[in-house]
Amino acid sequence: MTEILYDEIPSLDLADFTSGNAEKKAAFVKKLGEAYQNIGFVAIKNHGLSKDLQNNLYATIQEFFSLPDSIKTKYEKPEIGFQRGYTGKGKEHAKGRNTGDLKEFYHIGQDLGFIPDTDPIRAEYPENVWPEELPKFREIGLETYRTLESAGKNMLRAIALHLELPEDFFEEKVIYGNSILRQIHYFPIENPDEVPADAVRAAEHGDINLITLLMGASADGLQVLRRDGKWIPITALPDQLVVNVGDMLERLTNKKLKSTIHRVVNPAREMMHTSRYSIPFFMHPRSEMDLTCLESCIDEDHPKQFSDATAGEFLDERLRELGLKK
Numbered sequence: 001m002t003e004i005l006y007d008e009i010p011s012l013d014l015a016d017f018t019s020g021n022a023e024k025k026a027a028f029v030k031k032l033g034e035a036y037q038n039i040g041f042v043a044i045k046n047h048g049l050s051k052d053l054q055n056n057l058y059a060t061i062q063e064f065f066s067l068p069d070s071i072k073t074k075y076e077k078p079e080i081g082f083q084r085g086y087t088g089k090g091k092e093h094a095k096g097r098n099t100g101d102l103k104e105f106y107h108i109g110q111d112l113g114f115i116p117d118t119d120p121i122r123a124e125y126p127e128n129v130w131p132e133e134l135p136k137f138r139e140i141g142l143e144t145y146r147t148l149e150s151a152g153k154n155m156l157r158a159i160a161l162h163l164e165l166p167e168d169f170f171e172e173k174v175i176y177g178n179s180i181l182r183q184i185h186y187f188p189i190e191n192p193d194e195v196p197a198d199a200v201r202a203a204e205h206g207d208i209n210l211i212t213l214l215m216g217a218s219a220d221g222l223q224v225l226r227r228d229g230k231w232i233p234i235t236a237l238p239d240q241l242v243v244n245v246g247d248m249l250e251r252l253t254n255k256k257l258k259s260t261i262h263r264v265v266n267p268a269r270e271m272m273h274t275s276r277y278s279i280p281f282f283m284h285p286r287s288e289m290d291l292t293c294l295e296s297c298i299d300e301d302h303p304k305q306f307s308d309a310t311a312g313e314f315l316d317e318r319l320r321e322l323g324l325k326k
């Protein structure tokens with residue numbers, strides 16, 4: 001297949017998929033499929049996340065990150081691989097690197113309060129961690145989590161149709177899935193000479209999960225690597241979410257859908273003293289999901305490229321590679 005080289009990521013309207021108009025729905029699936037077989041990224045509007053909620057969440061996390069390190073580290077949980085609560089500056093590095101990224105972040109996971117007692121997945125998840133300094137964080141964070149999870153489910157329905165699977169193929173795999181809402185602060189650096197010469201805000205990487213939904217960031221810097229080697233800046237509009245394919249979906253589809261490498265570059269030296277905030281939602285399935293390549297994505301021209309693994313096994317391997325798990 002000749003690859004399409006986009007100069008920017010395609011924009012889609014999620015309402016075309018959800019509004020009940022069959023023609024618009026089919027057109028959405030086609031455009032999404034084309035984008036995911038090429039650049040692996042789209043920007044969508046009408047995703048259901050209100051501007052107010054986004055603003056409230058940004059205001060809350062800015063308040064959190066401005067607390068002194070001695071308070072923030074109270075909410076750090078190395079014993080659970082930092083999967084909930086705070087992760088301090090420079091702790092995470094991209095796969096294959098040793099230099100830590102110039103960021104700190106805070107994780108919200110699937111909240112135990114919403115999972116029925118009868119579902120054994122409860123036992124796999126740690127409790128969320130809520131900073132006592134910010135009483136509103138819990139409500140705002142969980143509402144954002146649920147809204148993005150529901151937008152993600154719609155995107156997965158469209159992906160299933162593109163793969164000629166039943167529309168609800170992912171439904172039971174993502175219910176009470178291990179998704180993570182990560183609020184990131186790329187912190188100010190007063191003296192750029194004090195950080196390692198090769199340290200960047202986020203070194204190039206592919207996301208681990210099925211899909212990522214990313215709220216508009218507070219500043220530029222995100223770039224995706226096009227297949228001809230050119231880095232394309234992502235400039236999503238304020239009303240859009242960026243939604244990209246992660247490594248789990250790439251595995252499942254035997255690379256039919258592309259988990260595209262991306263990074264966040266440092267600003268110009270004179271702007272290094274400024275902060276950047278961004279909030280990705282990493283949509284994960286339940287740990288038992290089988291990521292074995294779909295038979296329909298394997299043929300003579302596309303031999304199977306991945307060994308069989310469950311989502312849980314794959315996640316554990318990647319967390320160790322990122323320095324977050326021993």
Ligand SMILES: O=C(O)CCC(=O)C(=O)O
Nearest residue numbers: 202207217222264278280
């Ligand atoms: O900060 C951003 O814009 C993107 C962050 C990202 O790619 C990630 O956390 O996986």
Ligand SMILES: [Fe+2]
Nearest residue numbers: 205206207262
């Ligand atoms: Fe990413």
